[in-house]
Amino acid sequence: QYIGIDAGxxxxxxxxxxxxxxxxxxxAADRIDEIIEWINNHFTNPEIHITGxxxxxxAEACPDKVLRVNEFEATCEGVSWLLEKDPPSPEISSQFLVTNVGTGTSIHYVSEDAYERIGGSGMxxxxxxGLSYLLTGRSDFETILEMGRNGNGQALNITVGDIYSHETPPISGALTASNFGNTANMRETGFSSEDYISAVVRMIGETITxxxxxxxxxxxxxxxxYIGSTFAGHDTLKEIIIGYTELRGKKPYFLPRGExxxxVGALLHY
Ligand code: ATP
Ligand code: MG
Structure with a gap:
């Protein structure tokens, strides 16, 4: 029995x-002992393919046979496999980008027979x-999702339209000129913890886009x-990314089970 693991x-x-x-x-990645126990309870003599x-x-803590797989290869192979199994509509071109929003963000270029990591960001x-914790004291992912959904952080930002208030802007006025840049508004208006988280989600979504x-x-x-657990159940982040990617003339895809x-790539690797 084979198991594919991505230890992020x-x-x-x-x-x-x-x-x-x-x-x-x-x-959770900080519970390696529990994970190994879980594997031992579910499988006998598994062959583990692991990446991340x-x-x-x-691999050090695991008594079973372990094959290590390169993370970027595994990610891109897994994406290609999931896309083939569940083709999105409209269909995707033969070359595309993969933006993996995990703890950090990694961007890959995938063409018919090659993968390349082309960049990344600490965002x-x-x-x-982390920012949600600093701003609101909450750090649980589900709580953060819920709070972000119930907030509206747009008024914490400055849009291009705000700056070009008396003339037609040279680029879309809907674009954000400055995330968290609206200090004047912050002094005048009260914002809730929900608004803060909503603005953090927007900043991350826009920057990644x-x-x-x-x-x-x-x-x-x-x-x-777009893949990564940061999108799991996270409709507000997905909406921001869809809107912002389309505004910039590109086609966004969210892969079911993309995280x-x-x-998957590690599991398929021989
Ligand atoms: P990296 O690839 O950067 O090493 P990773 O593979 O662990 O990290 P992912 O699992 O893709 O990253 O995504 C991690 C992010 O997913 C977290 O930073 C958080 O925003 C979000 N997340 C979703 N569900 C949870 C959860 N149950 N607990 C903690 N974070 C979660
Ligand atoms: Mg990862």
Whole structure:
């Protein structure tokens, strides 16, 4: 029995075959002992294919046979496999970008027979948890999702239209000129914890989109596939990214189970 594992900075993703169907599990990365116990309870003598930044720690602690797989290869192979299994509509071109928003963010270029990591940023899911904690004292992901949904942080930002208040702006007035830049409004208006989180979500979404769109322009492709647990159940972040990617003339895709791409790629690797 084979198991694919992506041991990331925050979450360990596990994929395995059960009666012809893939099963998916997610656990906290700081609980390696519990994860190994879980594996021992579910499998006998499994062959483990593992990727991710914590693969080394995991391999050391794990008594079973372990094959290590390169994280970027595993991610891109997993994305290609998931896209083939569940083709999105409209269909995606043969070359596209993958933006993986995990603890941090990594951008990859995938063409018919090659993968390349082309950039990244420290603006990611970890930023969402950390900034939300500093601003509101809450750091639980589900709570943050709920609070962000109930807030509106737009008035904490300055838009291009705000700056060009008396004339037609040279670029879309709807674009954000400055995330968290509206100090004047902050002094005059009261904002809630929900508004803060909503603005953090927007800043992360817009920044990730901007990086992705610029990279897509440079590489001559128009499709961006967004993956990573930061999107799990996170409709507000997805909406911001869809809106902002389309505003910039590119096509956004969210892959079902996309956060398991690394684990799927590792599982398939021989
Ligand atoms: P990296 O790839 O950067 O090493 P990772 O693989 O652990 O990290 P992901 O699992 O893709 O990253 O995403 C982690 C992010 O997902 C967290 O920073 C958080 O924003 C979000 N998240 C979703 N569900 C949870 C959860 N149950 N607990 C903690 N964070 C969660
Ligand atoms: Mg990861």
């Amino acid at each position: 900075g925050t979450l360990v993703k596990i994929v395995y075959n059960h009666e012809g169907h893939l099963r998916f599990e997610k656990m 930044g914590k693969a080394g720690v995991f 990611g899911g970890g930023t969402l948890l 901007t990086m992705s769109v610029q990279a897509a322009d440079r590489l001559g492709t128009d499709a961006v596939v 398991y791409s690394g684990a």
